Amino acid sequence: MSQPADLIPALEEELEAELLPEAGQALRTGQRLRRYLPAILLFLLALGAWEMAVNVFHIEGFLLPKPTVIASTFVRELPVILPAGLFTMREALGGFVLGCVLGILIALATSRWSIISDGAMPFAIAVNSTPIVALAPIMNNWFGITNPLAKMSIVAVIVFFPVLINTVRGLTQVNDGALELMRSYAAGEGAVLFDLRIPNALPFLFSAFKVSSTLSVIAAIVSEYFGGSRDALGVYISQQAALFHFAEAWAAIIVACLMGVAFYLALLVFERLVMPWHVSLRAAEE
Amino acid sequence: MSHSSPVVSVSGVTKVFGEGDSDRVRALENINLDVHPGEFISLIGPSGCGKSTLLRLIGDLIKPSGGTVQVNGKSAHQARLDRDYGMVFQQATLYDWRTVRKNVQLPLEVMSYAREKREARAQEMLKLVQLEEFSRHYPWQLSGGMQQRVAIARALAFEPSLLLMDEPFGALDEMTRERMQMELLRIWSQTQTTVIFVTHSIPEAVFLSSRAVVMSPRPGRLAGIVEIDLPRPRAFETRESAPFFEKIVEVRECLRRDEVRVASA
Ligand SMILES: Nc1ncnc2c1ncn2[C@@H]1O[C@H](COP(=O)(O)OP(=O)(O)O)[C@@H](O)[C@H]1O
Numbered sequence: 333m334s335q336p337a338d339l340i341p342a343l344e345e346e347l348e349a350e351l352l353p354e355a356g357q358a359l360r361t362g363q364r365l366r367r368y369l370p371a372i373l374l375f376l377l378a379l380g381a382w383e384m385a386v387n388v389f390h391i392e393g394f395l396l397p398k399p400t401v402i403a404s405t406f407v408r409e410l411p412v413i414l415p416a417g418l419f420t421m422r423e424a425l426g427g428f429v430l431g432c433v434l435g436i437l438i439a440l441a442t443s444r445w446s447i448i449s450d451g452a453m454p455f456a457i458a459v460n461s462t463p464i465v466a467l468a469p470i471m472n473n474w475f476g477i478t479n480p481l482a483k484m485s486i487v488a489v490i491v492f493f494p495v496l497i498n499t500v501r502g503l504t505q506v507n508d509g510a511l512e513l514m515r516s517y518a519a520g521e522g523a524v525l526f527d528l529r530i531p532n533a534l535p536f537l538f539s540a541f542k543v544s545s546t547l548s549v550i551a552a553i554v555s556e557y558f559g560g561s562r563d564a565l566g567v568y569i570s571q572q573a574a575l576f577h578f579a580e581a582w583a584a585i586i587v588a589c590l591m592g593v594a595f596y597l598a599l600l601v602f603e604r605l606v607m608p609w610h611v612s613l614r615a616a617e618e
Numbered sequence: 619m620s621h622s623s624p625v626v627s628v629s630g631v632t633k634v635f636g637e638g639d640s641d642r643v644r645a646l647e648n649i650n651l652d653v654h655p656g657e658f659i660s661l662i663g664p665s666g667c668g669k670s671t672l673l674r675l676i677g678d679l680i681k682p683s684g685g686t687v688q689v690n691g692k693s694a695h696q697a698r699l700d701r702d703y704g705m706v707f708q709q710a711t712l713y714d715w716r717t718v719r720k721n722v723q724l725p726l727e728v729m730s731y732a733r734e735k736r737e738a739r740a741q742e743m744l745k746l747v748q749l750e751e752f753s754r755h756y757p758w759q760l761s762g763g764m765q766q767r768v769a770i771a772r773a774l775a776f777e778p779s780l781l782l783m784d785e786p787f788g789a790l791d792e793m794t795r796e797r798m799q800m801e802l803l804r805i806w807s808q809t810q811t812t813v814i815f816v817t818h819s820i821p822e823a824v825f826l827s828s829r830a831v832v833m834s835p836r837p838g839r840l841a842g843i844v845e846i847d848l849p850r851p852r853a854f855e856t857r858e859s860a861p862f863f864e865k866i867v868e869v870r871e872c873l874r875r876d877e878v879r880v881a882s883a
């Protein structure tokens with residue numbers, strides 16, 4: 333994948349070990365606290381430094397609001413930014429599902445004929461490394477600026493390529509010995525697909541899902557910066573920023589972060605349900 | 619033995635890889651071999667002499683460039699379609715996403731056995747390889763030797779008439795290897811399956827086989843066949859008996875005679 337492939341698994345292991353402890357070795361609460369104490373302390377320290385710096389250097393509130401101000405704004409604005417967040421999340425999810433379904437279907441169709449997938453892969457990989465979100469204004473024109481479909485289609489396009497690429501890889505990068513085994517059973521193509529290729533593709537697919545979950549939230553918000561419904565989080569952020577209401581913008585950004593993380597975690601749980609064997613295999617290999 | 623009709627009959631088989639290329643490889647030349655029901659045949663020779671190629675030709679994983687391979691009186695291709703082969707390779711190639719039990723059931727699923735029949739067969743096979751208590755484990759939770767036993771159980775699950783094994787114990791340590799050889803002989807005597815077993819270990823070939831087919835390279839051909847009439851059941855003591863050493867010497871001589879012949883040619 334053209335995504336930061338090295339970073340993602342490392343991050344994933346961290347998250348997994350922490351949030352779903354039964355996968356790795358379960359850390360006891362005390363151990364866990366001790367392990368994460370430095371990070372928590374550092375975070376609190378940074379917030380304190382931020383707060384102090386704004387006070388000491390008399391930084392204008394509209395340039396960099398204090399964390400305490402952001403926190404109180406967050407609480408005050410929650411009735412507005414939470415529904416906005418959900419609105420945007422729906423776009424991200426809708427686009428995600430659309431992109432995944434298309435990516436998987438096309439991968440299944442093309443990997444059947446290696447000539448097509450071999451020919452198409454370089455293009456898919458090339459397109460995947462372009463800033464697809466730059467298409468946002470065009471989609472806004474096509475579907476209408478307030479139509480959630482405009483954002484969903486951007487998200488879908490962004491999700492489509494990693495899912496397509498990974499699914500094709502998973503379906504085609506099958507162990508030769510495993511294929512010969514199937515051949516020795518005189519297995520039909522259906523059996524090879526369902527008993528070998530698809531299970532083989534699942535880990536590839538989930539790694540695409542996880543990368544795409546983050547991308548889809550980013551894509552939905554960024555495409556809203558180019559204009560969209562008043563109910564959308566990206567529109568809220570860009571409008572508040574334009575009005576120099578930076579505390580409000582920061583509060584909304586917190587919501588965006590939480591959505592991205594929640595989506596990612598939901599996929600980790602889903603992965604565990606679908607492929608318990610793979611999650612434990614990974615844990616065992618560590 | 620020789621009066622029963624052969625399970626495998628290889629006649630005049632040649633195999634050339636990359637035919638027409640400048641770097642083509644003559645992997646096998648004029649191979650003739652009959653294997654009789656219930657025999658345990660090993661193919662032995664230095665690496666690159668075409669043992670795997672011959673095994674794969676018999677199993678219809680590749681096609682010969684010339685000559686014919688008959689299995690159970692039909693073409694190798696038809697025999698594969700009739701599911702006459704069980705195969706075990708150096709890598710166990712178990713499916714990560716299946717438990718041990720489900721791995722053994724894989725061929726049965728592909729061959730559309732009924733569910734109860736599948737469960738029963740898998741149970742029976744795991745008992746045969748003495749891994750019943752691991753039926754719900756995943757492959758990565760097993761040692762290499764245990765994985766290879768699962769692969770054997772899987773290959774025997776659909777009662778193939780012919781078991782093709784390509785250096786199945788090649789990746790195991792010496793101790794495990796000797797234990798697995800005993801296991802295999804026990805299974806072979808219980809199931810009465812015909813086995814063709816590829817190895818490059820002379821003691822392994824002698825300990826297991828009823829006949830050792832000695833091969834030599836460039837181009838791959840048969841250098842000789844050594845009858846191994848050591849008494850059965852073979853056991854730990856067999857490896858320390860004088861006839862065992864005599865047979866080892868005989869196989870080694872056969873390999874060396876051919877080397878000398880190739881060198882002087
Ligand atoms: N698929 C292939 N394509 C080209 N050459 C091959 C192929 N398979 C085997 N060979 C060649 O055929 C010869 C015999 O190989 P093989 O049967 O694997 O030997 P062995 O199993 O005795 O070590 C070797 O020279 C090998 O390089």
Ligand SMILES: [Mg+2]
Nearest residue numbers: 669670671784
């Ligand atoms: Mg070989």
